[in-house]
Amino acid sequence: MLDQPTDVAACASAPLAGGLDVDAATALAQTLKALADPARLRLLSLVAGSSTGEACVCDLTGPLGLSQPTVSHHCKVLVDAGFLTREKRGVWAYYAVIPGALHTLADVLGSAAVPADGRAASTARA
Amino acid sequence: MLDQPTDVAACASAPLAGGLDVDAATALAQTLKALADPARLRLLSLVAGSSTGEACVCDLTGPLGLSQPTVSHHCKVLVDAGFLTREKRGVWAYYAVIPGALHTLADVLGSAAVPADGRAASTARA
DNA sequence: CCGAGGCATCGACAGGCGTCAATCTCCCAG
DNA sequence: CTGGGAGATTGACGCCTGTCGATGCCTCGG
Structure with missing residues (x-):
């Protein structure tokens, strides 16, 4: 499978213009970040696993082993x-997980994960 | 470094011991990062959207607008x-997406996103 | 009205990360 | 065997971010 001598320009000919555009990639990257x-x-997991589904900062500083300003920042x-x-x-300030937020993100990733063959990803709007 | 919780027992009685443990959270965070x-x-999207499903570095430097070392680093x-x-x-070095990798990650996020009603993911599923 | 406590914000510091220029290695063509 | 090109590596620089101590705000209890 090494017979593309004349087609050596493959590196330069393929436009490869598909994929996410810059701002969509930036937005998704920020969400992932x-x-x-x-x-x-762990903070999300603790809040989601709470019996009431919510937690205040002082409940999280202990399990997380972080200072109160740091926990507040992460929140x-x-x-x-x-x-x-x-x-x-x-x-107190009670934090609760937004239902479906993680699922939405998972759906975006899952839908982008179908390369199939006909460039399925492209602009998979959020 | 790891401080010992002095058990301040501030506002809530719930110990909030659930959730991901530290190493699992670290591993998942590294994957997400x-x-x-x-x-x-965009690199993943370009490779996945390629007609052959694979691409070499010199195909990516153009669309990404990044230098060759940077693209190689991201790869x-x-x-x-x-x-x-x-x-x-x-x-040439051809890169191709691993089928199911993104889907697996999406599944992890999705499964953690089903709080259902009480506590859900991770440990303690009663 | 005043003290106490929870939380957000500010300033500062250290570490990590993205980026590039320069260089090196490896493989193919002639 | 030699030249050339693709890609990986190195070193450096700058930005971003996680963390903490100190402080201010705001609400509640007495």
């Missing part, structure tokens, strides 16, 4: 990325 | 994360 952190993954990132909701009740 | 980059997302990251395969044929 919000999850690409052990502390935030803000996850809220900003659309994975958590923040509800201030009295002195 | 490999995808959390616009250049790598290495994706190969290391289990999203791409590398096959050296002659002078």
Whole structure:
């Protein structure tokens, strides 16, 4: 299978123009970047696994082994990325996972995972 | 480094011990971090959308607008994360997406995203 | 009204990561 | 055997980010 001597221009001829455009890739990367952190993954898991489905910052600092400002920062990132909701009740701020947020992301990744043969991915709108 | 929880027992009684453990979270975060980059997302998309399902580095530098070392670096990251395969044929190195890699990741995220009603993913499924 | 406590914000620091220029290695063509 | 080209590696630089201590805000209890 090494018979493309004349077609050596394969490297330069294929336009390869498909795929996500720059801003779509940037947006998806930012969403993924919000999850690409052990502390935030564990934080999400703790909140999701809570008996009431929500947790305040002081509940998370212990299990996570992080300081209160750091936990607050991670919560803000996850809220900003659309994975958590923040509800201030009295002195405490309760965070809860947004149902379907992770599933939506999983669906985007799964739909992009069908290369099949006819360039299925392309612009897989979010 | 690892501090010992002094058991402040602040506001809630729930110990919140569930969730992913540290190493699982770290591993998943590392996989996600490999995808959390616009250049790598577009690279994957370009390779997956290629007519032959594979592409060499010199095919990617143009569409990505990145230098050859940078593209090679991103390819290495994706190969290391289990999203791409590398096959050296002659002078060129052809990269192809591993079928099911993205789907597996999507499945992990999706399964963790089903809190159903109470606690869901991870441990303690009663 | 005043003290206490939870949380967000600020400033600072260290580490990681993306990027490129320069260089090296390897393989093929002649 | 020699030249050329593709790709990987190295070193350096700058930006981004995770982390913490200190501090301010805001709400509740007394």
